[in-house]
Amino acid sequence: MQDYVNELMEIVEAKNPAEPEFHQAAREVIESLSLVLERHPEYRTAKILERILEPERVLIFRVPWMDDQGEVHVNRGFRIEMNSAIGPYKGGLRFHPSVNLGILKFLAFEQVFKNSLTTLPMGGGKGGSDFDPKGKSDNEVMRFCQAFMSELFRHVGPNTDVPAGDIGVGGREIGYLFGQYKKLRNEFTGVLTGKGLNWGGSLIRPEATGYGAVYFAAEMLASRGESMEGKVCLVSGSGNVAQYTVEKILELGGKAVTLSDSSGYIYDEEGISREKLDFVMELKNQRRGRIREYAEAYPSAVYTPADANLGYNPLWDHKAQCAFPSATENEINEQDAKNLVRQGVYLISEGANMPTMPEGVDVFLNNGVMYGPGKAANAGGVAVSGLEMSQNSMRLPWSREEVDNHLRRIMKSIHKTCVDMAEQYGTPGNYVNGANIGGFLKVADAMLQQGLV
Numbered sequence: 001m002q003d004y005v006n007e008l009m010e011i012v013e014a015k016n017p018a019e020p021e022f023h024q025a026a027r028e029v030i031e032s033l034s035l036v037l038e039r040h041p042e043y044r045t046a047k048i049l050e051r052i053l054e055p056e057r058v059l060i061f062r063v064p065w066m067d068d069q070g071e072v073h074v075n076r077g078f079r080i081e082m083n084s085a086i087g088p089y090k091g092g093l094r095f096h097p098s099v100n101l102g103i104l105k106f107l108a109f110e111q112v113f114k115n116s117l118t119t120l121p122m123g124g125g126k127g128g129s130d131f132d133p134k135g136k137s138d139n140e141v142m143r144f145c146q147a148f149m150s151e152l153f154r155h156v157g158p159n160t161d162v163p164a165g166d167i168g169v170g171g172r173e174i175g176y177l178f179g180q181y182k183k184l185r186n187e188f189t190g191v192l193t194g195k196g197l198n199w200g201g202s203l204i205r206p207e208a209t210g211y212g213a214v215y216f217a218a219e220m221l222a223s224r225g226e227s228m229e230g231k232v233c234l235v236s237g238s239g240n241v242a243q244y245t246v247e248k249i250l251e252l253g254g255k256a257v258t259l260s261d262s263s264g265y266i267y268d269e270e271g272i273s274r275e276k277l278d279f280v281m282e283l284k285n286q287r288r289g290r291i292r293e294y295a296e297a298y299p300s301a302v303y304t305p306a307d308a309n310l311g312y313n314p315l316w317d318h319k320a321q322c323a324f325p326s327a328t329e330n331e332i333n334e335q336d337a338k339n340l341v342r343q344g345v346y347l348i349s350e351g352a353n354m355p356t357m358p359e360g361v362d363v364f365l366n367n368g369v370m371y372g373p374g375k376a377a378n379a380g381g382v383a384v385s386g387l388e389m390s391q392n393s394m395r396l397p398w399s400r401e402e403v404d405n406h407l408r409r410i411m412k413s414i415h416k417t418c419v420d421m422a423e424q425y426g427t428p429g430n431y432v433n434g435a436n437i438g439g440f441l442k443v444a445d446a447m448l449q450q451g452l453v
């Protein structure tokens with residue numbers, strides 16, 4: 001079977017050159033699934049894995065727009081429609097200068113398994129642009145979003161492909177994108193999720209990814225008879241996922257002591273209280289400022305600027321029990337993972353997508369760390385997006401409690417699937433294998449049943 005893994009990886013690397021993040025995500029999944037293919041040769045005969053690795057459709061398009069000074073800019077837009085075996089393509093849009101085809105393909109690929117794990121009928125997709133919203137005026141962001149949707153509207157729709165937010169795409173951007181879609185199509189439909197509450201959005205959608213990552217952590221702890229009460233937690237990022245991760249940690253009696261952005265991080269030994277979190281939300285969501293300002297406002301905090309030459313991130317080198325990476329991919333390398341273990345961290349719940357490099361994952365698994373990979377731990381966001389789609393179809397909004405109860409139930413069910421699958425396939429406690437296998441089986445069976453399409 002190792003030969004099969006190596007041969008398949010050779011094909012993936014040859015067919016998708018210069019896409020290291022996609023190779024990384026593919027290798028992890030293929031290795032987990034080799035356990036399944038040994039028992040189920042029918043998937044191998046039907047080349048299910050080879051088919052899942054090839055996007056159903058990739059769209060790349062020009063996005064021309066004009067800044068406030070009248071200068072013309074040209075960005076590149078993408079939408080990867082990866083797999084629609086169990087529902088319409090579903091996955092976020094990312095606006096960040098680092099966006100390229102390989103990054104979006106890795107995210108779309110992960111999304112297929114994640115969406116399957118939620119138990120809801122959603123296929124996998126991802127998209128975005130190399131546009132950088134940082135430092136742009138609201139009008140510039142609006143013009144960019146309108147230009148982006150002026151092409152994307154041809155390819156998406158409530159029964160075809162339903163994008164949402166991701167890095168750099170929050171409520172403001174979803175609003176402008178939705179407005180342009182509605183104007184071009186002349187229809188009011190649930191084509192995007194993460195919408196405003198008074199025009200089709202769902203309660204708890206902004207909170208869902210962060211809350212879900214903490215619910216997943218609570219489930220992992222409960223499996224050892226523990227709870228979040230009193231746990232010291234390291235959190236990276238300071239955007240949507242990080243903010244609501246801290247909020248739920250606080251609610252469940254834990255203490256978050258770090259937050260970051262791409263310029264640096266703060267360590268607040270006293271803990272990030274409700275009042276301090278409100279400050280961060282205002283800083284990041286309204287003023288769009290830098291996390292450094294937290295340490296200027298609260299003397300209990302120390303700010304450390306990012307240093308790419310250091311070879312590790314000092315944020316992950318503080319005493320704690322739990323860590324919630326919530327910024328971006330590959331933010332925990334082998335050294336960071338060793339530092340985390342040395343500092344006493346025994347639970348990782350990934351709010352971000354693929355934040356841990358493969359060598360780091362090995363460190364966690366070899367040291368008995370409870371390691372919840374992103375495709376399981378951060379699935380709460382897309383799960384509530386799925387619930388937003390249901391509410392849009394019914395034209396009936398649900399209460400906060402109702403959505404939160406669904407979210408809890410779904411995170412519990414994802415945790416159980418991971419535990420059960422890891423056990424069934426002979427690797428008890430390995431949430432990586434559990435998530436990959438659990439996500440795969442449903443999609444693979446649907447593909448078999450739908451024939452060679």
Ligand code: NDP
Pocket residue numbers: 098165166167168169170209237238239240241242260261262263326327328329351352353378379381382
């Ligand atoms: P936001 O744009 O709201 O926040 C992103 C945060 O991460 C910011 O603090 C940003 O800092 C930091 N960051 C982004 N890129 C980098 C980088 N290259 N290096 C260092 N820091 C960086 O995004 P989200 O909170 O929505 O997303 C965070 C992660 O969670 C991503 O991996 C995303 O894919 C994942 N995720 C998000 C979901 C959602 O519902 N939003 C759902 C599931 C997963 P700065 O402002 O300086 O760039």
